[in-house]
Amino acid sequence: MSGQMVPPGARGETTAPPLFVAPAGRPVARLPGLGRRVAMASAVFVVAEIGIALVPFEALRRLSGLPIALGVTPFEVLAAGTVLALLTAARHFSKPSRAYGPVAITAAVAGIAYLLWLAAHATIAVDPGHGVGVTLTYGTVLELMAVAPALSLVSAVVTTLEDLRHPGERLPFDYPAGGV
Amino acid sequence: MRMNPRPPGLYRWSRLFRRLSTLAVVVVVTVSALAVYSATQVRPAPGAAGGLTQLLLPNGTVELGATFNLSNPGPFAFTHLRLVAVVSFPGAGLLAVGGTPDSTIAGASTGVVPLTIFIPMATSPVGATLLTHDAALPVDLWLNTTYAGLASAAIRAATNFTWGAPFAQFNATPGPPAPQPNGTLQVPVEITFSDHAVFGDVGTITVRVVSSAGVTCATSSLPIATPAGAAFAQGLSFYLGAGCDPSGGQLLVSYDGPGISAAFPPEALP
Numbered sequence: 180m181s182g183q184m185v186p187p188g189a190r191g192e193t194t195a196p197p198l199f200v201a202p203a204g205r206p207v208a209r210l211p212g213l214g215r216r217v218a219m220a221s222a223v224f225v226v227a228e229i230g231i232a233l234v235p236f237e238a239l240r241r242l243s244g245l246p247i248a249l250g251v252t253p254f255e256v257l258a259a260g261t262v263l264a265l266l267t268a269a270r271h272f273s274k275p276s277r278a279y280g281p282v283a284i285t286a287a288v289a290g291i292a293y294l295l296w297l298a299a300h301a302t303i304a305v306d307p308g309h310g311v312g313v314t315l316t317y318g319t320v321l322e323l324m325a326v327a328p329a330l331s332l333v334s335a336v337v338t339t340l341e342d343l344r345h346p347g348e349r350l351p352f353d354y355p356a357g358g359v
Numbered sequence: 360m361r362m363n364p365r366p367p368g369l370y371r372w373s374r375l376f377r378r379l380s381t382l383a384v385v386v387v388v389t390v391s392a393l394a395v396y397s398a399t400q401v402r403p404a405p406g407a408a409g410g411l412t413q414l415l416l417p418n419g420t421v422e423l424g425a426t427f428n429l430s431n432p433g434p435f436a437f438t439h440l441r442l443v444a445v446v447s448f449p450g451a452g453l454l455a456v457g458g459t460p461d462s463t464i465a466g467a468s469t470g471v472v473p474l475t476i477f478i479p480m481a482t483s484p485v486g487a488t489l490l491t492h493d494a495a496l497p498v499d500l501w502l503n504t505t506y507a508g509l510a511s512a513a514i515r516a517a518t519n520f521t522w523g524a525p526f527a528q529f530n531a532t533p534g535p536p537a538p539q540p541n542g543t544l545q546v547p548v549e550i551t552f553s554d555h556a557v558f559g560d561v562g563t564i565t566v567r568v569v570s571s572a573g574v575t576c577a578t579s580s581l582p583i584a585t586p587a588g589a590a591f592a593q594g595l596s597f598y599l600g601a602g603c604d605p606s607g608g609q610l611l612v613s614y615d616g617p618g619i620s621a622a623f624p625p626e627a628l629p
Contacts, residue, residue: 326383
């Protein structure tokens with residue numbers, strides 16, 4: 180597993196999933212193997228792709244057949260959602276490595292940018308005819324939603340700092356071995 | 360069994376922000392879902408006006424009024440609620456603008472939104488026309504509001520307001536002049552109209568017989584107090600001296616009421 184960190188005092192990692200056994204009093208980590216990481220990242224990608232790309236895409240595609248003007252196109256949402264889903268999966272895959280912090284920062288920044296871009300275009304105009312028209316603007320909801328990736332960004336920055344100062348220190352807490 | 364010690368400080372900070380991030384998502388999604396559900400419960404409350412009321416003010420302005428009652432049972436408020444109405448006269452453009460002040464309807468309450476439009480009959484270029492002609496006046500309504508501080512809505516609607524003229528089908532009909540034994544010329548005039556407005560006609564109708572040379576031969580004033588919806592018909596007789604030939608002249612009729620002075624279209628004398 181290239182780039183994977185080894186926690187302080189690690190030894191005896193001969194089988195997958197690797198089990199890092201620390202001296203007495205030191206925490207122990209059981210890092211997932213490459214196959215498990217790929218499987219989990221794939222599962223995360225599928226869930227994220229459905230939640231933030233395919234479902235909004237299908238919803239917008241159906242709405243576009245009605246007399247409703249949307250601020251974004253279904254394909255824009257599909258493309259942006261797929262990029263975010265890939266970043267989410269990459270973040271999950273890289274969690275045992277030093278790349279986790281930078282990847283998480285990238286994912287958080289992309290999430291913030293996406294939500295703010297959506298907020299700027301968060302307008303739905305409905306024109307049912309008969310002289311009636313309704314325009315809804317919901318950008319505030321998306322701006323508030325951007326607080327979540329902003330907090331994730333802070334978390335990712337802190338993790339990056341931690342990985343720089345104490346490589347592997349967090350692994351026993353992210354992947355606790357349980358009883359040894 | 361081995362227990363992990365307390366995580367390092369940076370890890371705990373990172374974990375805290377991760378959890379706060381998750382909490383933020385949960386809170387925003389929950390509040391948004393609740394706001395959407397509450398918005399679907401908003402209904403016009405009983406007592407909502409079905410149409411505009413009319414009132415003639417002493418300054419010659421017609422006040423159109425309506426009241427909208429809105430039941431807002433959810434916990435979120437409507438803020439910055441404004442209603443603007445623009446009344447047009449077909450072919451003449453803007454006739455009047457009205458609206459409501461910036462208002463708020465708190466959560467779990469019923470709000471009353473009064474709409475008032477003033478039509479300056481005395482100063483409007485089409486005021487005289489509105490005195491005598493019923494009309495379907497196009498009304499454009501705009502409603503802007505913010506709900507729960509999260510989403511704003513702008514609603515526009517177009518409708519027609521049926522204007523009932525206070526002097527509908529006004530006619531001042533001169534009859535054929537009839538020479539009198541005393542040498543004067545009698546000119547009969549029949550004044551007729553119907554009050555299609557929702558307010559009565561009170562004031563004075565003044566009729567002048569003007570010769571073709573522009574000289575006023577005779578004048579008569581007619582006090583009126585016609586109830587709303589009633590018809591009016593009254594005859595007048597003018598006796599013109601020998602020096603005033605009405606032939607080719609005009610019958611000039613004007614109305615003076617509370618705040619309104621208007622001239623009706625002149626009528627040619629036979």
